[in-house]
Amino acid sequence: MTQTDKLDLSVQIGSLTLPNPVGVASGTFGYGEEYAPLLDVNTLGALYTKAVTLEPRAGNPAPRLADTPAGMLNSIGLANPGMEAFITDKLPFLRTLGCPVIVNVAGSTEDDYALVVERLGSEDGLGGYEINISCPNVAHGGMAFGTDPALVERLVKRLVSIRDRAPGAASRRPVIVKLSPNVTDIGLIARAAEAGGADALSCINTLVGMVIDTKRKRPVLARGTGGLSGPAVLPVGVAVVYKVSRAVAIPVIGLGGISCADDALQYLLAGAVAVQVGTAIFSRPETPLEVLGGIRDFMEREGVSEVRCIRELL
Amino acid sequence: MKRFDARITALRSVATGYRELRYEWPADLPPPSPGRFFTVRAGGRYDPVLRRPFAFSAWSPGGAGEPAEASFIFQVRGRGTRYLAELDTGDTIDVLGPLGTGFGKPRRGSRPVLVAGGIGLGPMLYLANALSIDARDGLCEAPVLALGFRTASLIPDVAMPEGTVICTDDGSAGYRGTVTGWLEGYDPGAPPYLYACGPSAMMAAVGAMAAARRAPYEAALEQWMACGVGACAGCAVRLRTGQYIKACVDGPVYDGNLVDWGAML
Numbered sequence: 001m002t003q004t005d006k007l008d009l010s011v012q013i014g015s016l017t018l019p020n021p022v023g024v025a026s027g028t029f030g031y032g033e034e035y036a037p038l039l040d041v042n043t044l045g046a047l048y049t050k051a052v053t054l055e056p057r058a059g060n061p062a063p064r065l066a067d068t069p070a071g072m073l074n075s076i077g078l079a080n081p082g083m084e085a086f087i088t089d090k091l092p093f094l095r096t097l098g099c100p101v102i103v104n105v106a107g108s109t110e111d112d113y114a115l116v117v118e119r120l121g122s123e124d125g126l127g128g129y130e131i132n133i134s135c136p137n138v139a140h141g142g143m144a145f146g147t148d149p150a151l152v153e154r155l156v157k158r159l160v161s162i163r164d165r166a167p168g169a170a171s172r173r174p175v176i177v178k179l180s181p182n183v184t185d186i187g188l189i190a191r192a193a194e195a196g197g198a199d200a201l202s203c204i205n206t207l208v209g210m211v212i213d214t215k216r217k218r219p220v221l222a223r224g225t226g227g228l229s230g231p232a233v234l235p236v237g238v239a240v241v242y243k244v245s246r247a248v249a250i251p252v253i254g255l256g257g258i259s260c261a262d263d264a265l266q267y268l269l270a271g272a273v274a275v276q277v278g279t280a281i282f283s284r285p286e287t288p289l290e291v292l293g294g295i296r297d298f299m300e301r302e303g304v305s306e307v308r309c310i311r312e313l314l
Numbered sequence: 315m316k317r318f319d320a321r322i323t324a325l326r327s328v329a330t331g332y333r334e335l336r337y338e339w340p341a342d343l344p345p346p347s348p349g350r351f352f353t354v355r356a357g358g359r360y361d362p363v364l365r366r367p368f369a370f371s372a373w374s375p376g377g378a379g380e381p382a383e384a385s386f387i388f389q390v391r392g393r394g395t396r397y398l399a400e401l402d403t404g405d406t407i408d409v410l411g412p413l414g415t416g417f418g419k420p421r422r423g424s425r426p427v428l429v430a431g432g433i434g435l436g437p438m439l440y441l442a443n444a445l446s447i448d449a450r451d452g453l454c455e456a457p458v459l460a461l462g463f464r465t466a467s468l469i470p471d472v473a474m475p476e477g478t479v480i481c482t483d484d485g486s487a488g489y490r491g492t493v494t495g496w497l498e499g500y501d502p503g504a505p506p507y508l509y510a511c512g513p514s515a516m517m518a519a520v521g522a523m524a525a526a527r528r529a530p531y532e533a534a535l536e537q538w539m540a541c542g543v544g545a546c547a548g549c550a551v552r553l554r555t556g557q558y559i560k561a562c563v564d565g566p567v568y569d570g571n572l573v574d575w576g577a578m579l
């Protein structure tokens with residue numbers, strides 16, 4: 001029997017050590033402050049911020065949300081205050097946190113991504129970058145990058161070289177590439193990101209979906225389609241992680257539909273080194289901490305002392 | 315703000331398709347002011363994932379061994395509200411609150427005119443009761459609450475402040491016509507201070523009147539919500555400047571003279 005205090009929950013993502021495998025997903029946790037009254041943010045394995053773009057973005061027209069069976073659609077459209085306001089208004093709070101902060105970076109052009117990663121390289125208090133090449137909710141860029149292997153490799157190569165030239169510890173921040181499930185062969189895109197020098201991959205972003213209001217006879221979302229998330233996408237994400245973690249040598253972070261420890265364990269068994277909880281936070285803000293507790297219980301029960309060894313059980 | 319499991323102390327039908335639910339309010343939370351709201355999980359572990367938002371319709375401090383209680387009035391609309399309607403006294407609900415920005419105080423000497431339709435009833439009743447106390451203390455003129463219904467059978471069986479105006483589309487009770495129709499012919503006798511909560515068309519019509527009379531207008535906005543705490547940007551409401559605000563933290567009560575009502579219809 002393993003003792004709880006002997007459990008090694010730490011996870012290695014490139015040069016970054018996460019204290020535990022349970023993070024909170026981009027776009028569902030704002031910039032940390034919003035949920036701080038409801039759960040102890042310091043105990044998270046990592047906090048992935050809402051997407052940051054070069055310029056401020058107002059986002060898509062409303063309504064932006066729809067209810068679906070065991071899930072939801074969103075078409076937020078990467079609404080965010082922009083890179084400079086992120087640095088002045090959001091980063092000071094994020095720096096006070098005890099957990100690693102990973103900035104989710106999005107853009108419409110390669111230059112957009114490059115300028116954000118370059119600028120953030122001169123700011124301290126960040127653990128790494130999660131490159132969002134998989135947002136289904138914007139007309140330009142976003143998912144368009146994530147579906148073309150040649151574009152993915154070129155973009156990642158450029159961002160990695162910018163990261164390498166950053167001063168001090170910022171030159172070692174991991175570049176994590178977040179993949180879209182809305183592609184024909186995700187293994188191809190995963191290998192392209194790896195070839196470009198990515199330190200890790202996050203799978204999955206949301207799936208494209210639509211809800212139609214049969215009374216008003218029009219789509220519920222102003223933009224028509226949105227991204228599906230929540231329990232409904234869990235088996236899709238697990239299958240993607242199973243496939244991708246066998247296609248690449250770099251670590252894979254699993255997410256999509258996790259709402260309890262068992263869901264997270266499916267990802268860890270499928271080959272993920274860490275997980276993120278997203279939509280479930282909306283239903284129950286404490287979910288990430290409950291998931292972590294359940295992973296500990298599993299490790300004790302199974303006699304696994306290192307969280308990175310869970311995948312070997314499959 | 316916190317998330318807590320609350321015991322239901324009363325659940326009753328107040329009109330066709332409308333229920334009033336009361337639940338225990340934790341001793342360590344401040345009373346919610348009128349216009350603020352909470353979200354509730356309305357179903358099982360996985361479904362629906364989006365918590366449902368409701369505005370407070372009353373709050374009582376309890377005392378003498380009795381716990382404080384919060385109330386809301388809701389319309390049975392879809393799966394979430396059907397789930398709530400089937401609960402019983404003694405059951406628990408999972409509440410997150412109090413959330414959002416509530417109503418402000420009317421200007422001194424002004425006449426608060428409160429307009430409500432449909433599910434806007436709860437927050438407006440709560441506000442009218444609070445402003446009646448302010449009026450007694452001489453902080454404003456006596457508030458006037460105007461409620462619009464399709465027909466008399468939809469008028470809820472709840473205590474209403476003195477002087478409440480009832481409007482029905484079919485004339486089966488009170489003024490025949492819409493509540494905005496009534497408002498057009500109403501002379502407040504003092505500078506009006508408008509408050510409204512209800513269907514978008516009604517809110518937009520009150521907005522047009524407020525603009526024409528240059529009257530202050532506090533509007534309680536309704537928008538789909540996911541987090542309720544400002545983290546997801548899902549509840550965006552468009553302003554006339556083209557900017558968006560978050561209904562859950564900047565609202566739900568917001569300056570109705572700034573909202574782009576055309577985008578809400």
Ligand SMILES: Cc1cc2nc3c(=O)[nH]c(=O)nc-3n(C[C@H](O)[C@H](O)[C@H](O)COP(=O)(O)OP(=O)(O)OC[C@H]3O[C@@H](n4cnc5c(N)ncnc54)[C@H](O)[C@@H]3O)c2cc1C
Binds near residue numbers: 067
């Ligand atoms: C701040 C706020 C306060 C509210 N206060 C009250 C209240 O005091 N009493 C009350 O009865 N209702 C209130 N509502 C609306 C209430 O949240 C919805 O009626 C409820 O969520 C419907 O859930 P459902 O599962 O029964 O319906 P669903 O099956 O999900 O939907 C039924 C219909 O309701 C509409 N709807 C559902 N949720 C919303 C929403 N959040 N905003 C706009 N339309 C929605 C849908 O378009 C659909 O046509 C409030 C909403 C907000 C945002």
Ligand SMILES: Cc1cc2nc3c(=O)[nH]c(=O)nc-3n(C[C@H](O)[C@H](O)[C@H](O)COP(=O)(O)O)c2cc1C
Binds near residue numbers: 540548
């Ligand atoms: C409201 C909302 C906003 C999101 N915003 C972003 C974003 O800005 N960047 C990003 O990479 N993913 C974003 N996502 C996707 C999530 O990070 C996650 O990949 C997806 O929701 C699946 O996980 P879940 O089912 O646990 O939510 C968003 C998801 C939601 C629900």
Ligand code: FES
Binds near residue numbers: 542544549550561563
């Ligand atoms: S509901 Fe999430 S920001 Fe308002």
